[in-house]
Structure formats: structure tokens, C-alpha cells
Amino acid sequence: MIEHPLKTVRTTQLDITYEEHGPATGYPIILLHGFPYSPRAYDAIAPALAATGYRVIVPYLRGYGPTRFINADTLRSGQQSALAQDLLELMDALSIKQASLCGYDWGGRAACIVAALWPERVRCLVTGDGYNLQDIPHSTLPLAPESEHRYWYQYYFHTPRGVAGLTENRRALCELLWKLWSPTWADSAARYPLSAPAFDNPDFVDVVIHSYRHRYMYALGDPTLEWMEQALSKQPGISVPTISLCGADDGVGPAQDVDEDIGHFTGPYERRILPGVGHNIPEEAPDATLKALLDLLQH
Numbered sequence: 001m002i003e004h005p006l007k008t009v010r011t012t013q014l015d016i017t018y019e020e021h022g023p024a025t026g027y028p029i030i031l032l033h034g035f036p037y038s039p040r041a042y043d044a045i046a047p048a049l050a051a052t053g054y055r056v057i058v059p060y061l062r063g064y065g066p067t068r069f070i071n072a073d074t075l076r077s078g079q080q081s082a083l084a085q086d087l088l089e090l091m092d093a094l095s096i097k098q099a100s101l102c103g104y105d106w107g108g109r110a111a112c113i114v115a116a117l118w119p120e121r122v123r124c125l126v127t128g129d130g131y132n133l134q135d136i137p138h139s140t141l142p143l144a145p146e147s148e149h150r151y152w153y154q155y156y157f158h159t160p161r162g163v164a165g166l167t168e169n170r171r172a173l174c175e176l177l178w179k180l181w182s183p184t185w186a187d188s189a190a191r192y193p194l195s196a197p198a199f200d201n202p203d204f205v206d207v208v209i210h211s212y213r214h215r216y217m218y219a220l221g222d223p224t225l226e227w228m229e230q231a232l233s234k235q236p237g238i239s240v241p242t243i244s245l246c247g248a249d250d251g252v253g254p255a256q257d258v259d260e261d262i263g264h265f266t267g268p269y270e271r272r273i274l275p276g277v278g279h280n281i282p283e284e285a286p287d288a289t290l291k292a293l294l295d296l297l298q299h
Helices: 046-051 080-093 105-117 145-150 152-157 160-168 170-181 188-200 204-214 223-232 286-297
Strands: 006-010 014-021 028-032 055-059 099-103 122-128 242-247 269-274
Touching (some): 028 105, 152 204, 269 286
Parallel strands (some): 122 242
Antiparallel strands (some): 006 014
């Protein structure tokens, strides 16, 4: 197994652990994983970017791996604004005024929010599955039955039984989600053990449960971030150059023929559907992810 040197930086709430590749003087690219994944999603991407001279930062999100909350009494929030605030504070702590961002799932949400609200901080964006900002005020409206079925795990997490299940069976449950969300990925069983230890973080369950409850207005958020949640409720557009990568075989959010997100992107924008790819886009399709980043960076 490849060893990945770790660094840590302190923000207002966290000691964020991250992996860094490439020269410190290179243009910064931040790669952000989702749930239930880890920086291992970028094992084939970060070194390739570093080899071309970029400074590549791959953090563990709150609740994952060695990243830790500083204070025991801090709300273990998983709300979308907390993820975005962590990304902003990571950039500030590393003196990064502007970066290129790539993320999917939770990480894509953080990247999209920063691109929408602080476009001057983002040179370009590669986002998994398009516009990742949650429309929380309308979150209680029912979806098509097929979509509701795919979201079973979210409703499970709304219950005490779901909390107990995630606590007692976190590795088995997360492995099941990997299988369901990437049903045609041949390397899932081999790759999962590389990410699973990141879920042993003592705050993993609390952060995950809060994330899935807050987005449906079943849990209160961090009051210091309410201003950002209000801004996000307006569903702001993203103006930075963006490529959206969508897995054609995504078991939780399969790519639709019609791009329903296009109206949220007000700048240069392209959507690429990836055949044979599920939800874990950068790990399943590293070449396509790398190409999307380089296509944006070289223009």
C-alpha cells in the first residue's frame, strides 16, 4: 500500500488533515471527496497533476480520517454550509487566494458553494453530478418513487435505528452503498478497504447523521452559518468555468438525458456523461476526471 504523507492545518473548528502533492509553488488544485469515500478517490489523479507542476491538496472532510474537531462542545454539523466554510478556511490557512476545485458528493457540494458565493476564489470547477447546492426549503416535497427508493439510506439515518445501524455496522453499510451506487465498477471490492479506515473517525456518525437530517429540516444547523444557508436558499448561479461529470451507471443519481442543472451555470459550462461509471466518479474514471481538470486549466 502506498504511504501518503499527511499534513494538518488548524481552522476555527477543525484540525484538518490533508495530503499534499507537487511543488509548494505550483498553482493550487483542491480535490474533495464525498460520502462515504476518502482521499483515496484521487490516488490516480493527484500524482498526475503534481507531475505537471501543480500543487495538489486532498483533505479529509470533517468526520473522516485524521481530521478532528478542536472542541468537544462544537456541533458535529454535516450541513452544506459547514463543508463550504471548511473549504474556505482551509484555503485561508494555507494562504491560497484562488484555486481550481474538483469534488463530488459532499466534496462537490462544498466546491459548488464556494464557486457560487465566492467566485473570485475559484479559477475553475469540476463537479460530480452538476449543481450540488441543496434546495433545503423545498426538501420535503416528494420525489418520483424511483428516486425515493434510491434514497432509502437517508430516511434510515433519520431514525434512531439508523443511527445505531451506522454506528455498529459502518463499514458494512458503507460498503453496501459503494456496491449500490457503482454497480458496474469492477474494482469496488478491491478499492473499498483503502477508504474504509477513514470512517472510523469518532465524529463520523454524528456528522453523517446531521448532514442527512439537516438537509430535510429535521435538525437545526450551526447558527453561525445561518447567513450562508439563507444565501444558498436562493440557489445562486455558478459563473466560473465548469465541467460537470455524470456517471451513466450512478446507482443513487443516474444521469438524465436532459441536463436539468444547466440553468444554474451562468459561465462557460459543459456536461459530460461517463458510460460505465457510477457515483464514485474520480476513482472509477480518473482519466476522464483528470482530462476535465486539464481542459479547464489549459484554457
